[in-house]
Amino acid sequence: MDNVVIAGVGIHPFGRFDLSYRQLGAVAARDALADAGIGLADLDSILVGNVGGEMAKGQNTMELIGRPGIPIINVEAACASSASTLLLASQLINSGAARAILCLGVEKAPRGFIAASGFEQWQIESGLGVNPVYFALMAQELLETTDAKAADLAEVSVKNHRHAVANPNAMYRREVTQEDVLGSRMVCPPLTLLMLCAPNEGAAAAVLVSASYARELGISRPVRLNSVAMVSRTADDWFVPAASRQAGRRTSLTARAAASAYEQAGIGPADIDVIECQDTDAASELWAYRDLGLCEPGNETALLRSGETALGGRVPVNPSGGLLSKGEPLGASGLGQVHEIVQQLRGRAGARQVTGARTGICHVMGAGHNAAVLVASR
Amino acid sequence: MTAAERDRLGEGLLAEDGPLVPGKVVGLRASHCPACARWEFPALAYCPGCDGRAEPSALSAQATVIGVTAVLHPPPGALVPVPYTVALAAFPEGVAVLGVVTAALDDVPLGQRVETVAMLIGERLGYGFQLAGGAG
Numbered sequence: 001m002d003n004v005v006i007a008g009v010g011i012h013p014f015g016r017f018d019l020s021y022r023q024l025g026a027v028a029a030r031d032a033l034a035d036a037g038i039g040l041a042d043l044d045s046i047l048v049g050n051v052g053g054e055m056a057k058g059q060n061t062m063e064l065i066g067r068p069g070i071p072i073i074n075v076e077a078a079c080a081s082s083a084s085t086l087l088l089a090s091q092l093i094n095s096g097a098a099r100a101i102l103c104l105g106v107e108k109a110p111r112g113f114i115a116a117s118g119f120e121q122w123q124i125e126s127g128l129g130v131n132p133v134y135f136a137l138m139a140q141e142l143l144e145t146t147d148a149k150a151a152d153l154a155e156v157s158v159k160n161h162r163h164a165v166a167n168p169n170a171m172y173r174r175e176v177t178q179e180d181v182l183g184s185r186m187v188c189p190p191l192t193l194l195m196l197c198a199p200n201e202g203a204a205a206a207v208l209v210s211a212s213y214a215r216e217l218g219i220s221r222p223v224r225l226n227s228v229a230m231v232s233r234t235a236d237d238w239f240v241p242a243a244s245r246q247a248g249r250r251t252s253l254t255a256r257a258a259a260s261a262y263e264q265a266g267i268g269p270a271d272i273d274v275i276e277c278q279d280t281d282a283a284s285e286l287w288a289y290r291d292l293g294l295c296e297p298g299n300e301t302a303l304l305r306s307g308e309t310a311l312g313g314r315v316p317v318n319p320s321g322g323l324l325s326k327g328e329p330l331g332a333s334g335l336g337q338v339h340e341i342v343q344q345l346r347g348r349a350g351a352r353q354v355t356g357a358r359t360g361i362c363h364v365m366g367a368g369h370n371a372a373v374l375v376a377s378r
Numbered sequence: 379m380t381a382a383e384r385d386r387l388g389e390g391l392l393a394e395d396g397p398l399v400p401g402k403v404v405g406l407r408a409s410h411c412p413a414c415a416r417w418e419f420p421a422l423a424y425c426p427g428c429d430g431r432a433e434p435s436a437l438s439a440q441a442t443v444i445g446v447t448a449v450l451h452p453p454p455g456a457l458v459p460v461p462y463t464v465a466l467a468a469f470p471e472g473v474a475v476l477g478v479v480t481a482a483l484d485d486v487p488l489g490q491r492v493e494t495v496a497m498l499i500g501e502r503l504g505y506g507f508q509l510a511g512g513a514g
Binding site: 137245 | 388447474483
């Protein structure tokens with residue numbers, strides 16, 4: 001899939017704002033187009049990822065920028081909504097059906113627990129429609145089956161918050177200590193408030209173009225989108241909102257998405273220089289180390305403690321600060337990751353730059369059993 | 379309204395069709411695949427394991443806790459007062475089900491035996507788990 005180039009990226013910072021989702025989205029879309037050096041008239045279509053918005057959100061957002069008259073298509077796949085736009089756009093460009101597509105993710109999520117994650121009404125009323133319950137049970141499994149301790153969960157949050165200090169697009173830019181994390185309000189044991197990401201607001205966008213069009217535009221040394229792989233539930237996966245799982249076995253959506261993305265891109269985990277992954281909670285990042293192939297099962301905390309996944313290490317994970325620091329505007333989080341990886345590959349990440357980053361991946365995991373992994377390189 | 383006349387929460391969660399009172403030990407209605415012996419809760423018409431046709435059946439009442447946490451702050455829409463304990467309980471049939479346990483988190487270690495009971499959730503009867511051998 002070396003035919004697809006990420007020509008430009010844009011972002012509206014993640015946080016809480018007195019702006020409508022349309023205004024947030026317009027900022028990211030306009031900036032991505034400016035970064036790519038093209039206008040609305042040069043696009044073939046616009047794909048918009050959003051979870052909680054109204055009818056025709058992409059159309060309503062674009063109204064603030066212009067009226068290009070081209071197809072505007074809204075897609076939703078929980079936290080993998082942004083990734084869905086990238087999958088579709090890359091396939092359209094790769095097939096020759098399009099040469100330039102704007103992918104936009106935008107969200108204005110309410111505060112607190114995410115209320116509607118696809119649970120049945122009986123689950124909600126029974127007290128089981130609670131996303132952090134799932135994350136807590138996964139965290140417990142990690143604590144029970146590896147040498148991971150609560151302090152390791154805290155350290156993931158400490159690392160990502162440290163990274164975010166240098167990221168102007170993050171919601172929380174203050175360093176925290178293990179004591180801060182462990183001492184913050186308990187939400188679902190063993191997870192405390194600072195081990196969980198906060199749903200929030202923001203937008204991010206990317207302009208995908210064909211390699212030949214990138215040359216026409218005079219883009220030298222383009223960032224290539226080598227692969228996008230997305231998977232949904234098979235027999236033995238388990239995630240929000242499933243009320244049950246098979247007791248003796250659990251397969252990983254992330255591992256399947258990663259294997260496919262690596263194979264399509266012709267790379268392996270050892271080739272990766274920088275990663276943005278779905279740290280919905282601290283344990284999720286450690287599970288991702290395993291599922292993305294960064295370490296053998298059971299060596300997640302050894303990898304964390306070695307410092308190799310921190311800035312300055314061999315393969316920094318979440319140099320942006322991750323969702324733990326940026327917050328998670330559901331439909332925009334995946335494109336937020338792409339924004340960060342593109343800046344890293346361009347060498348424009350400032351104080352959080354991963355030295356010599358040439359290959360990066362993004363990973364998202366969403367309710368309804370969706371996972372996506374993409375590979376980009378320069 | 380007597381307890382026996384209460385509406386059920388959800389559709390087809392409990393295997394018993396007769397009168398129920400809160401606290402009665404019950405089986406959950408699940409589906410079973412005769413071809414590959416896989417169980418699913420809630421019941422499905424198909425088997426995700428082999429794509430065969432599954433049949434409705436009832437799970438055993440007793441299960442073993444393989445995961446447990448607690449909810450300390452009120453989630454939107456929940457009719458169970460906080461704090462409450464949530465367990466992932468593995469049934470001998472091979473499926474593990476999430477449910478509220480009528481015991482404090484500290485009293486529900488991994489490996490704890492629990493049994494499925496009809497539980498009053500708001501004004502309707504759903505299911506929950508209680509410590510096996512006790513009233514919870």
